[in-house]
Amino acid sequence: MQVYSEADTRFRAEVRAFIAEALPAEMARKARSGVALNREDYFGWQRILAEQGWLTPTWPAEHGGCGWTPIQQHIFEVESHLAGAPRIIPFGIKMVGPVIIHFGNEAQKAAYLPGIREATTWWCQGFSEPGAGSDLASLRTRAERDGDHYVINGQKTWTTYAQYADMIFFLARTKPDAPRKQEGISFFVARMDTPGITVRPITTLDGGHEINETFFEDVRIPAENLIGEENKGWSYAKFLLSNERAGIARVGEVRELIRDLHDMTESQPVGNGSLLDDPAFLRRVTSAEIDALAHEVTTLRLLSREQESGRPNPLTSVLKIRGSEVLGRLAELQMEVEGPLAACFRPSPAGDPELPQALLRPALKTGRYLNYRKFGIFGGTTEIQKNILAKTVLDLKG
Amino acid sequence: MSILDYSEEQRMLKDSTRRLLESHCSFKQRCTHMTSPPGYSKAAWEQMVEVGITSLPFPEDCGGFGSPGVEVAAVMEEIGRATALEPYLASIVLGGSTIARGADAHHLQEFVPAIIAGSMHPALALYEPDHRYALKPMGTKAQAREEGWILNGAKTMVLGGDSATHFLIPAKATDTTLLCLVPASTHGVRVQGYQTVGDLGAADIILEDVPLSPSQVICSGDRAEDAVEYAFDVGVSALCAEAVGTMERLLELTRDYLDTRKQFGVAIGSFQALQHQAVDLLVELEQCRSLSQLAARAVSEQATGRRTAMCSAAKAYISRSARVFAQQAIQLHGGIALTDEYEGSHLARRLTLQSYALGDEDFHLQRYARQPALSGNNAWWD
Structure with missing residues (x-):
């Protein structure tokens, strides 16, 4: 069809x-x-x-x-x-790139776009802070003008892949006494090797290292590292986050997990048959597959509507909510395919330094299941998405 | 045209159906129709015939519009919004599609114009007592006699059966399945009509030594099974669209109630706990809408293998979702949604019917799982 x-x-x-x-x-x-x-x-x-x-x-x-x-x-x-x-990795291509194209000056475009386009410069994002997550506008990192420089002091967190990054784009407060907290924020870029920037790894519950804390201690950056106008950073950040929405449905990952779940269930021996013969498990796999189908068709429907109207559709928050739920459930089911082995996580400090070969795959799946909790949290939590839908689509007042 | 949405023409069809139902089947009018025979509005039915929507699922060469999928879905969404009582699903979609698929040219010419004209009401008798959702006849048997057959057996929960003029009865013969067309007035046919939870009429039928002439057999064997499976899928697709319409209307009512009902000095819709529950309904509705559109396209495009998979995927999802939707909408309203005088309670009842009619979640999950699995990197619709 x-x-x-x-x-x-x-x-x-x-x-x-x-x-x-x-x-x-x-x-x-x-x-x-x-x-x-x-x-x-x-x-x-x-x-x-x-x-x-x-x-x-x-x-x-x-x-x-x-x-x-x-x-x-x-x-x-x-x-x-x-x-x-x-x-x-979206930070250069989908996030800071479009901001520089729209709001940067010619020198900034010449300086930064080729590195993104040719995959030679790795960018990371300095938005969230320990006290500013969903309420991003309450961020406290400060940028003070000093001659031809800004001096940055503060702390960023959840900096994904800061350990690989050459550059960081970040929000800092340039006007602490602005009447609305959104109004005193500016958008900057900085080299990660600038003196005073330090990165501390954060080990996540799956044992992995994707995210970091990034500290700014009297970091002097040239004034030309300001993107656009001073104190307009919040609107650039909103522009950036609206571009981020393009991939929020995560249908690619969903399809990959569905395909593999099928193969794994079929090839998982149980007695003389396979896990596919277990009606209870098959029911859950089938149900998850149909949830994934509904999500993919909804994604296509909303994307094509957006394509036709040329306007962003507030309903896309539905895609963020369902994408994270469906992915989470698929990762969980893939883990459950392993049966008792799903409990395996990492080598014992009292035993061998390596896991037995047969446990490598189960351990990775359990790790991924834990890691995938992140989808409901980053890029606007499920609850923030629901607030947006209640306000914009259902027109309910706070 | 954007993918998986109604086209301009389909939207016009939907709008005109809405206007028709608003003027003949408003909530107030409907409450009168449902308590007096025949359990729906004859005037509304005549209007449906008049505007031509009764011709939608039939082939063009016998006076139909040739669109059992998306166009029927557009009409059914409106029927679901209005919780209309007219036997469109029973006579046109289920009964009509069975004949359209199974009958030979002679029977098509004999019956289809009468169905489109709204004078013949064929009801497809799918279920038998103690066989849950089985689509094949189990205990209804046709015994050969010198000329024709004798039918014995029982059918249950026959949608539209209370007001049908004819029954389409799948029956077991010695080594085949027969699809029989039996006038409701035939000697030996006992009909006990009742109202379903969604207020649509249905009936139990008992067949006792019902004489059958050879011309009353619409088709037999594989063709009979295919006709029933086909009509069932067309019906499932239509019912999914109906559920989408009912959910859409119930979400509107819920949203408006949250916005106007005041407690503790504020609109209860300002409470985040209630906002998030209302958004959950919106998220569900969008999933159901997508699957309904997919099923309707699978039916329209006659993609047989995918047709059954897509229809069962949609109905498995919607069967569960319809009930959860009704439960949560009632909860969001509070006491008012427990009263029979409130439109929302009728919508919630209809959602309960939609959940169980034409196969429940378990039935359709199993039916979906029996279809060829998604292979390799293909999409579901490849």
């Missing part, structure tokens, strides 16, 4: 063929195994895409964009995940 247009069906074939040809087998194997990827793993794939002209699809043509529609971006994301490509 026809869901994609003919042009989109051709586009999918083109993307599929390109990835099959260009994605190195070793890279796909590593990404699909579930082990943590490093800077070179991510950048290696991004450079291949850059060469094809597909790394910055949403940018204007003069900056290296290729004019993909939202549906085409979606198709690319799904195909990338199904093929096992490393995911595209």
Whole structure:
């Protein structure tokens, strides 16, 4: 049956063929195994895409964009995940890049865009602070003008992949006495090797290291590192976050997990048969699969509506909510495929330094299940999304 | 046109159906219709015939519009909004599609115009006592005689059966399945009508030595089973759309109630706990809408394998969602939604019917799981 247009069906074939040809087998194997990827793993794939002209699809043509529609971006994301490509780290391409294109000056565009477009500069995001999470506008990091410089003092947290980053974009308060807290905030960029910036790793509940705390102690950055106008940072941040919404449905990951869940259930021996013969487990797999189907069709429906109207649709918060729920449930089911082995986590300090071979996969799945709790929290929690929907779609007053 | 939404023409069809139902089947009018025979409005039914929506699912060569999927869904959403009582699902969608799929050219010409004209009401007798949702006849048997057959057996929960002019009866013969068309007035047919929880009429039927001429057999064997499976899928797709309409209306009522009902000096809709529950309904509605659209397209495009998978996926999801939706909407209202005089309680009852009619969640999860699995990197609709 026809869901994609003919042009989109051709586009999918083109993307599929390109990835099959260009994605190195070793890279796909590593990404699909579930082990943590490093800077070179991510950048290696991004450079291949850059060469094809597909790394910055949403940018204007003069900056290296290729004019993909939202549906085409979606198709690319799904195909990338199904093929096992490393995911595209969004901080440069989807976040700071568009802000610099829209609000930066020519010197800033020349200085920063090539590094993003060619996958040579890794960016990280300095928004959240210990006291400013969902209530981001209450951030306290300060930027004080001193001649040709700003001096930054404060602390950022949840800085994803700060350990790989060359650059950071961040929000800091430039006008502490502004009447509304949103009004005194500015948007800056800084080199991560600037004296006074230190990064402390945060180990997450799955034992992994994706996120960090980033400290600014009397960090002097040149005044030209201010993006746009002073005290207008909040509106740039809102612009940035609205671009972030494009990939919030996470349908690519959902499809990858569904496919693997099927294969795993079928190949998990139970007595003389497989786990697929267990009606209780099959029921849960089937139910999760239908939830995923509903989510994917909703994503396509809302994306194509957005594509047609050219306006952002407030209903996209539904995609963030359901995407994180569906992904969480799939990660949970994949873990449960392992049965008692699902309880395996890491080597014992009293025993061997390595896990037995047969427990590597279960341990990775349990780790991922724990890691995936993050989807309901970052990028606007489920509860913040519900506040948005209550206000914008249901028109209920706070 | 955007993917998986109604086209401009389909939207116009939807709007005109809404206007028709608003003028003939308002909540107040409906409350009168449901307590007096035949349990729906004949005037509304005549209007449905007049505007032509009774022709939607039938093939073009016998006077139909040839669109059992998306166009029927557009109408059914409006029927669901209005919780309309007219036997559109029973006579046109279920009964009509069974004949449209199973009958030969002669029977098509004989029956389809009468169905479209609203004078013939065929009800598909799917279920038998003690066989839950089984789609094949188990205890209803056709015994061959010199010319034709003798039917014996019982059918239950036959939608539209209380006001049907004909019954479509799947029956077991020695080595085949027969699909029989039996006028309700036939000697030996006993009909006991009742009202379902969604206020639509239904009936139990007892068949006692019912004589059957050869011309009353619409089709047999694989063709009979295919006709029933097809009509069932078309009905499932239509019922899913109906549920979407009912949910949409119930969410509107809930939202308005939250906005106007004051307690502790403020609108209760300002409480975050209630806002989030209302948003949960919105999130559910969007999922149901998507699956309903997908099922309707699978039916329209006659993609047989995917047709059943997509219809069962939609109904499995919506069967659960419809009940949860009704429960939560009642809770958000408080006491008023427990009263029969409030429209919301009728919507909640209809959602209960939609949850159980034409297969419940378990039935459809199993039916979906029996379809060819999603293979490799294919999408569900490839």
